[in-house]
Amino acid sequence: MASLPPGPRESPTRQIARWTRQPTVFLESVQREFGDVFTLRFPGYPPLVVISRPDDVKAVFTAASTVVEQGPFPPFMRPLLGDQSLFFLEGVPHQRERKLLMPAFHGERMLSHADTIRRITRAAVERCPRNQPFPLASIVRDISLDVILQVVFGIGDAGRLHALHRLLAGQSEQARRTRNVSSLLTTIAMLLVPGPTLDSLYRWSGRGLDGSGRLDVSGLFPWRTAVRLQASMDQLLAEEIRRLDDEALENRDDILATMAQAIDEDGARMSPAHLRDEMVTFLVAGHETSATGLAWYFDLVLRRPDVLARLRTEIDQAGGPARVTPQQLQQLPWLDATLRETLRLRPVVPQPARRLLRAMPLNQWILPAGTVVLPSIYLAHRRPETYAAPETFEPQRFLEQHFGPNEFFAFGGGNRRCIGMSFAMFEMKMIIATLLELNLSHAGPPAGVTLRAITMAPDTGVPVVIGG
Secondary structure (H helix, E strand, C coil): CCCCCCCCCCCHHHHHHHHCCCHHHHHHHHHHCCCCHHHHHCCCCEEEEEEEEEHHHHHCCCCCCCCCEECCCCCHHHHHCCCCCCCHHCHHHHHHHHHHHHHHHHHHHHCCCCCHHHHHHHHHHHHHCCCEEEEHHHHHHHHHHHHHHHHHCCCCCCHHHHHHHHHHHHHHHHHHHHCCHHHHHHHHHHHCHHHHHHHHHHHHHHCCCCCCCCCCCCCCCCCHHHHHHHHHHEEEEEEEEHHCCCHHHHHHHHHHHHHCCCCCCCCCCHHHHHHHHHHHHHHHHHHHHHHHHHHHHHHHHHHCCHHHHHHHHHHHHCCCEEEEHHHCCCHHHHHHHHHHHHHHHHCCCCCCEEEEECCEEECCEEEEECCCCEEEEHCCCCCCCCCCCCCCCCCCCCHCCCCCCCCCCCCCCCHHHCCCCCHHHHHHHHHHHHHCCCEECCCCCCCCCCEEECCEEEEECCEEEEEC
């Protein structure tokens, strides 16, 4: 007989409110009360079973595609990303898409972008003040966005680059400003409103795309902003895709050009609509996630002089921040350990999600079909039997012990592990090394965790100072 693990008895509305306000506090409190496997209930969703034991995580990550599927996603994501996004493909189409896209994010092609990432980072820090605090989080967001636009999309023209950067950065900032009295309702509504109703809500919440006058309540419901962002972004991306026909692709090394030249098993290339969906997917999946990981990195490392000194010594021995090669950077053990420990202690994404297509045994329970299983990255990375002193930032653990894919899975797991993981790690290492050309120090208290869309981000701007 199908059965579910125990969980909080409070209403689904109360549970999602607690999750939205204090996600890590909520998870830890429920785990203390109900153990390592528990059921949450959010309005509009099937039962959510949270797991963190390595054996349970393995069972879910290795389950056949006839048993589990990816998701569910918040309803607003499909209209934004498009039906051909890698996020929404299942089974054989998903496997074929990963095989088609994988070469762009690995090997020498990935390392070839090192100089561009370094140049983007240096240009960003040139704009930072000296000897006075500034929010590092906003700087690494700008850097991450420019890396997406130049390395992934291949935009080199200054005018086009500025237009798209200004559009996306400005809209992201407006979205962040909704973190006020209405932010809880905004987040819940964006998660729960069914996708087909979004367009009518977009049009209701502001002037609407047709210009009809409405009461402007976009501070409470940001759908109008989201639709205008998507329309403007689609127009600019369509122009970039059209330019592919006019430029010699073999002379370009950006990821979009690589995708446009890729040929699948049937000898076909990706259509413009398909390219658009994957470009938006990489933008959404790669921008805030890398920036958030970098913000957490410096929030933790700058508070540990011993860790920072060892890091500087390692990079100096490899030629120094300005001259270390991308090949050398990939081989620096302490840099790798500090980044992995950051992603262990402060995972950017709370958990992947898998929906059961049929009943699945899990310990003493038989989870019914339709249940959503959430392997919690946050809780799995804090298991004391896996990580000694799990609340402590201690990179040395990654030099002394290997952690399996069901113990450390900051980029997800199974056949759904983030396709851009290698590129993201490389990008962050390049940015870290370049920022260490500066004399950085922290200028505020340690950050707490806040939920921002699909990420767990610092609740401060991570203020730092560049010394003389």
